Amino acid sequence: MEIQDAVEKILKISPSVRVVSVCDLKGNLLFSARSKKVNLLVSKKQSLASLKAAAKDWKQRKKLMRSLGPCKYVVAEYDKVKRLVIPAGRNHILYITTTASLDHNKVVRKVRSFK
16 A cells, blocks of 8 residues: 555544654654644644654564564553554554544554555
8 A cells, every 4th residue: 555545544534533644763754644624733843853752662662572572553642632653564653643532442443454
């Protein structure tokens, strides 16, 4: 599945999905898109810094894989949004923000069912 198509498909899971980004494990942004209804809450600089931190953290989690098994996803919940980090192959992650009220399991199940 092409990156842009995958991102668009994730955005369509729910109107509560705000932003979807794909990056490599160095934190390099490959593609990002947002719902047309979203007002951004952080600056582009803050967003890129958060993406880099998520990629760095994911690399650390991969080191625990032998002991704990692969990490399936990570959720950070804030007052205004939830941030999901989900693996996309071996060397990429999906960085998804949603409204805080959305059941993140719905997004995770849908994303994991994509081929």
